[in-house]
Amino acid sequence: MSKKIGFVGCGNMGSSMLGGLINKGFQGKENFIVSTRSEGSRKKLEDKYGVKAVLSNIEVAKESDVLILAVKPYMYKDVIDEIKEALRKDQIIISIAAGIDIKDLTEMIGEGFKIVKTMPNTPALVGEGMSAICPNDNVSKEELDYVCSLFESFGRYEILNEEDFHGFIALCGSSPAYVFMFIEAMADSAVKLGIPRNKAYNMAAQSVLGSAKMVLDTGKHPGELKDMVCSPRGTTIEAVCELENTGFRNSVIKAMDKCAEKSKNM
Incomplete structure (x- = not known):
């Protein structure tokens, strides 16, 4: 059964991931929802990818089974404060931000949430990305397998310990x-x-x-x-x-x- 995948923000990295998923046919376009800050970019996303694009981060958080936080690291706290009440503990929350650890996310979001720290790179747009993945203890094996299949749809991945992400960022x-x-x-x-x-x-x-x-x-x-x-x-x-x-x-x-x-x- 398909999961609803939401992107909060869709800049260079988010659009690379979204484009990779769409191009690969990971799941139907109706199972994606994306938020952006302007009407112009909202319209462009809908026209380019054929997905539902909205101006509300909260709407994306409410509708998503898998929530990808694709905003800049400095925006994380403000965005999480905005959507916090809409988050659910049965969601998989994926971070793609450099410099933000699982501990940081737990402090922002709260205990008991399923959090996966990841780091993709921009070749995801052409299906040749290289991503690092690190889940917290609340993520089940089946859920981790799903996340891995998601990232595999636009390239390769490795499951790494969190302390190895700094080297991964430099390398990939x-x-x-x-x-x-x-x-x-x-x-x-x-x-x-x-x-x-x-x-x-x-x-x-x-x-x-x-x-x-x-x-x-x-x-x-x-x-x-x-x-x-x-x-x-x-x-x-x-x-x-x-x-x-x-x-x-x-x-x-x-x-x-x-x-x-x-x-x-x-």
Whole structure:
């Protein structure tokens, strides 16, 4: 039996999740309800996804079996204060906010609620998301399985301990931005070398996509796959050596350390 899934807020991450669920056909569009702050965005959501979109967070909270809090972290307290009286202990409440722990949510909502802390990333929009999931003790195995199937509809997931979320945010939550920068840099170089920009973006993106798929599908260590491309005295090893000389690995590690540190201090 389908559950009514509600989104309180539908910004970049919320719309990525909603779009992924709709595109995958997770359940009928009549089983979704979304709240937004303006009439313009409400109309856009209805037109784009064919779901019920409203201006009332309370209406979403009342109607939902699964409630996804898809607002910015700084808005959580105000939004929960607004909808608190409409929440039920048989609902599954899903948080997607960085920097808000299950303990924080319990203090805001109260004891006895089914809370699942999650962290999806934006590739959910194209069905290739990577999400972390951590339930509290009130969530049953069957309910956790449902949440996992929900997130699996727009990518992959891992069940993690809550303390591992800071590392996950650095590794998966923020990494699409790093990858987009890498694609952009490769395309800029390709343009410099004479390849038209629109072709350069497509070629760079496909190369990254194919390389990632090789890691996932072959199960081989990334270093082994790298070595397969590097011929003795070849072109690739020259590029790899230059990346090493300019601190490519160290830059990635330092950037992720900064990201995780920011997450811990939010």
